[in-house]
Amino acid sequence: MLRAIYPGSFDPVTNGHLDIIQRGCKLFDEIIVAVLINPEKTAFFNIEERTEILSEVLKTIDRSDCLVKVESFEGLMVQYAIERKANAIVRGIRAISDYEYELQMALMNRRLQPALETVFMMPAEEYSYVSSRLVKEVFQLGARIDGLVPAVVEARMRKKSAK
Numbered sequence: 001m002l003r004a005i006y007p008g009s010f011d012p013v014t015n016g017h018l019d020i021i022q023r024g025c026k027l028f029d030e031i032i033v034a035v036l037i038n039p040e041k042t043a044f045f046n047i048e049e050r051t052e053i054l055s056e057v058l059k060t061i062d063r064s065d066c067l068v069k070v071e072s073f074e075g076l077m078v079q080y081a082i083e084r085k086a087n088a089i090v091r092g093i094r095a096i097s098d099y100e101y102e103l104q105m106a107l108m109n110r111r112l113q114p115a116l117e118t119v120f121m122m123p124a125e126e127y128s129y130v131s132s133r134l135v136k137e138v139f140q141l142g143a144r145i146d147g148l149v150p151a152v153v154e155a156r157m158r159k160k161s162a163k
């Protein structure tokens with residue numbers, strides 16, 4: 001039984017994240033998508049909204065290969081991963097520019113918890129430029145984001161920004 005944690009901010013979840021989850025399902029029996037509770041970071045969606053959206057979106061993708069759960073966590077990610085008896089951490093790498101930061105995190109996490117392995121996965125090429133940050137930026141400037149995020153996410157973003 002191989003369990004992985006896929007940690008992140010997921011503000012909002014993108015099609016790139018979903019692609020990684022589906023690929024991760026080929027390697028692991030269970031993936032816990034873990035949303036970081038970070039009070040310092042100004043978020044578009046609050047933690048409840050982000051976990052709710054993720055759960056909704058995950059219903060729409062093929063997860064027959066493995067069990068996918070959504071949780072939130074705070075504090076050290078490796079601590080949380082050990083509490084959840086995870087074997088590995090999954091992180092997506094889009095371009096070389098991601099690698100430097102991801103390598104630093106992976107090595108720090110390994111120092112903190114040598115038993116946990118970090119597995120880097122590449123999303124499909126069509127998502128190689130998609131990030132939550134850019135999705136929010138272009139959306140807030142009036143651009144279309146269909147194809148970059150699931151339809152549920154776009155609808156929730158429209159609803160939220162209309163308030």
Ligand code: PNS
Pocket residue numbers: 007008009010036075076077078104105106108109
């Ligand atoms: O989606 P993000 O914002 O790139 O995800 C970053 C995340 C949540 C994986 C990272 O910030 C994290 O693990 N934070 C929890 C605190 C922690 O363990 N920090 C030490 C990292 S070496």
